[in-house]
Amino acid sequence: MDTQSSRRQATRTKLYEAAVTLIAEQGFSATTVDEIAERAGVAKGTVYYNFKSKTELFEELLRHGVGLLTESLRSAADETAARGGTRVEALDAMIRAGLVFIDRYPAFTQLYVAELWRTNRAWQSTLLVVRQEAVAVVETVLREGVAGGELSDEIDIPLTAAALVGMVLVAALDWQAFQRERSIDDVHAALSRLLHGRVSGR
Amino acid sequence: MDTQSSRRQATRTKLYEAAVTLIAEQGFSATTVDEIAERAGVAKGTVYYNFKSKTELFEELLRHGVGLLTESLRSAADETAARGGTRVEALDAMIRAGLVFIDRYPAFTQLYVAELWRTNRAWQSTLLVVRQEAVAVVETVLREGVAGGELSDEIDIPLTAAALVGMVLVAALDWQAFQRERSIDDVHAALSRLLHGRVSGR
DNA sequence: GTTTTTGAACTGACTGGTCAGTGCAAAGGA
DNA sequence: TCCTTTGCACTGACCAGTCAGTTCAAAAAC
Structure with a gap:
């Protein structure tokens, strides 16, 4: 695994971790992409750079x-x-x-x-x-x-x-x-x- | 039971029935009050006449x-x-x-x-x-x-x-x-x- | 028995706010 | 040089809740 793809993988993992707790607490629809990005410590644009949509992330x-x-x-x-x-x-x-x-x-x-x-x-x-x-x-x-x-x-x-x-x-x-x-x-x-x-x- | 309160009860029952299937399918947040009202065959205002809020209905x-x-x-x-x-x-x-x-x-x-x-x-x-x-x-x-x-x-x-x-x-x-x-x-x-x-x- | 009044039940257009997703220029990293 | 991330402004759709107005059955008045 090269450094770039592992860097990318690390970002995705942070997003999974942030999304899983938020969605478990609030449900999918009540959880906003801004919240997920914030908890993951990442810019909103990064979410959309890594995933096609909120649904795909889920x-x-x-x-x-x-x-x-x-x-x-x-x-x-x-x-x-x-x-x-x-x-x-x-x-x-x-x-x-x-x-x-x-x-x-x-x-x-x-x-x-x-x-x-x-x-x-x-x-x-x-x-x-x-x-x-x-x-x-x-x-x-x-x-x-x-x-x-x-x-x-x-x-x-x-x-x-x-x-x-x-x-x-x-x-x-x-x-x-x-x-x-x-x-x-x-x-x-x-x-x-x-x-x-x-x-x-x- | 007078006709008024039984009429009201009938409305509430219709709203329960509409809400339960929609929320089961889509979840609470993804279900709109407009949808519930429409499926129950009543106006949106009627939902709020009978229940303080969407949450209270639920x-x-x-x-x-x-x-x-x-x-x-x-x-x-x-x-x-x-x-x-x-x-x-x-x-x-x-x-x-x-x-x-x-x-x-x-x-x-x-x-x-x-x-x-x-x-x-x-x-x-x-x-x-x-x-x-x-x-x-x-x-x-x-x-x-x-x-x-x-x-x-x-x-x-x-x-x-x-x-x-x-x-x-x-x-x-x-x-x-x-x-x-x-x-x-x-x-x-x-x-x-x-x-x-x-x-x-x- | 007929007319008038009352008020609970209901209506639906409207408002203020929220949010998914976009666009883009600039920065950082390998 | 290329991939990834940032920051942020913006848009257009969507939606919870409100409110001024309507309906109508039953009570009151005559």
Whole structure:
């Protein structure tokens, strides 16, 4: 990477960081380009030198963030498999990876959830693609678990994957928003218990 | 109820219905008061005759919608208790009630999720109150289950409640957005299986 | 029973302000 | 020399909220 493109990359990163917190707090439309530029410590013109439009900046931000998440889920699953863990252990490791991600990038997560189920928005198709990549990682592990007899073959793979993702997402956002004092281990333990069906019975 | 106030109520209801779908699709800031008025078939002035501001219209909409949900969860729990069901059965009934609600008011649910974890917004405090009412219903049933020995006393009640709500919310929104063809029974069965820990094992 | 009055509900043109995006000359950096 | 960034003025569209005026059902007056 030459110095020019890395300089440019640094500017883009500053813009992502500024945009992600502002948009998470206020929403896309309520956040102005002037605000983003100011928080990034950059001139407004620079925003338009680096991105075609406010919408394009946002779409690239989405792609970038979900890319990180997908990567992190995938590597949690792979590492578990590499050291000979079961698929349920892999799911558990992915839950933890999800929590770590949300802990590190809470603003991105907020923004993602806020936009995911909207219809009729410019970036709808971007979002659909990017969501599918992340969910697919979970579905793959479920499918392998069923194939290997470790998971019941009666489970509904897409629905169960969505439910697991939702469980982690919502518990983690609640943790961040309303019970900051809890440790990541507490949250992980509670979710792990649900995954393993150790809720009912004593 | 006299004709005047029922006429007024009808206008407010039309405005709620118009606002909820538009805001679910586009978000609060991207939705204009002119659009809301137009879709409701009233003049813009009428919006301001009935509500102090765009924000107030939205806050009342939130209160109204979450009120319906809370009511519906509570009555599912109560009916189960009335016919002598267990607490786990009550949770199962509440999952179904949640799904029925989301099926009936998908737009409201979208909008609620999109706004819930935002910080620094005008209606933040309204939302906090209203969320707590709904989550409390789930927490109560969990607490009763633990007290009666039906649920493990090691579960973390607030986190488990949040995780269950998240599971239902996300699975249902995914169902609505990406797999409309599935029946409510399919979705319920998948979530019920997770609740009962019938995922791993064959 | 008919006319008049009242006032709540509603209307829609208008205002003041905001904001995305542009244009451009000059500066800084490799 | 070329790429990147700055600073800033400007435009045109858009939008929340206002307000003077209209409608009309029901109460009051006769």
